[in-house]
Every structure is written in C-alpha cells, then in structure tokens.
Amino acid sequence: MSRIATTGITQTNAVIDCILNRSATKYYDPSATLSDDEIRALVQVGTAAPTSFHMQNWRFIAVRTRAAKARLSPIAWNQPAITDAAVTFIVCGQLADSAVIPDRLAPLVEAGVMPAAMVRDWEIPARDLYMAYPQRRRDEAVRTATFGAAAIMYAARSLGLGSTPMIGFDADAVHREFGLGEEEVPVMLLSVGVERQGNWAQKPRRPVTDVLDLV
Ligand SMILES: Cc1cc2nc3c(=O)[nH]c(=O)nc-3n(C[C@H](O)[C@H](O)[C@H](O)COP(=O)(O)O)c2cc1C
Known part of the structure; x- marks a missing residue:
C-alpha cells in the first residue's frame, strides 16, 4: 500500500497492481520451462498491443531450447537470464512499410468494421509519413516492438512469472545468427520464466514532480 500511496x-x-509490482528479474529457476502453448499465449497477448496504422510490424523469436540458448548466450553478454529463464524472446521490430497496410486491415474490412474505401485513408498518410524517412521507419519499428514487449512483460507478471527486458546484446550478431530480415531490427531481448528467490523488488522511481510537466 505504501508504494501505491506515494x-x-x-x-x-x-x-495497476501488476504494473506497480513488476521488477526486472535477475534470478530464474533454471529447471522451470514453459510449454510452446504457453509461449504462444504470451505472444498472443503481446500482439494485442497497439501499432501505428495497425501495421503489426513485429516478430517474436522464442529462444527456448538448450541449443538455441547456447547460440544466443555468447552474443548477449552471457547474461544468466538467457540460460536460466524458460524463454527469451528476440523482440523484432520491422521497418514501417505502408504497403502492408491493406493486408493488415483486410480482416477489419471483411468483418464489416472498416469500409473498404477507408483503407486508402490509412495507407496514404502512412506512406507520406514514413516511406521517404528511414529514421521514422526505424523509430516505428522500435516503438512497435517495445509496446509488444511491454504487454508480454505485464502479462507474465500477472501470471506470476518474472521477466527481464535486455539491451545487453550484440545486435548485428543476433541479426546474423537468428536470420533476421533486412527490414527487421532486434529491438530487445525479453526473458520470461519462473523466478527463484533473491530478486529485488521494483526500484524506487524518480518523483513524478521531476518527470511531469502539467501545461
Ligand atoms: C530497454 C531496457 C534494457 C535493459 N537491459 C538490461 C540488460 O541488458 N540486462 C539486465 O540485467 N537488465 C536490463 N534491463 C533492466 C533494467 O536494469 C531495470 O528495468 C531497471 O534497473 C529498473 O528496475 P526494475 O524494473 O526492477 O524496477 C533493461 C531494461 C530496459 C527497459
């Protein structure tokens, strides 16, 4: 309660409880695994996160076998979470590409939610916003992957699992080793698994007065 009061x-x-009580897990139970169905369920929640123009420009590579972990570990600073956690997702963002929008909106049109004529009203502004601007395309890849990873992190917490977002890896090596496409960015690693004892609680945050401007 005291944290909530502050x-x-x-x-x-x-x-809110789930957000306030999550922390980055350092120690995992190395004997605990997640089934592929459980991994799929986590990713399904991740894909419920919002994306710009509903592009869903992400891909999740679930590193969960001993062999795959052995490929990832040396190119990710040998962080213990990779070997000990049940799974580490390579959360990939894909460069924003307006050409995918008609496909991504098709289920909405088929369901009768979005009028077919409206698809162009999304595709054209997206084309103008991104396609001549490499930095914007990449920024959107990073935003998309981050939202997806956050949703998985909180879903994991709500299920009593720990998680660790990680930027401590060699992005070029991960790109090569796991066959990412030219348009894919390995935005972060995200380990998920059963925690063991010794993890810290969530660290204190900077005061809201330091980070919030009310204008
Ligand atoms: C983008 C990002 C990258 C991070 N990279 C690592 C990492 O490589 N290794 C690690 O142990 N923790 C990593 N962390 C965890 C942070 O250190 C942790 O979230 C932060 O210290 C706050 O702790 P808390 O989330 O437990 O309150 C990362 C977190 C974020 C959001």
Missing part, C-alpha cells in the same frame, strides 16, 4: 493512487486494481 504514487497518489488511492484506489488500485489488478492491472
């Missing part, structure tokens, strides 16, 4: 939130709920 945020000024007087009433809480399961979602």
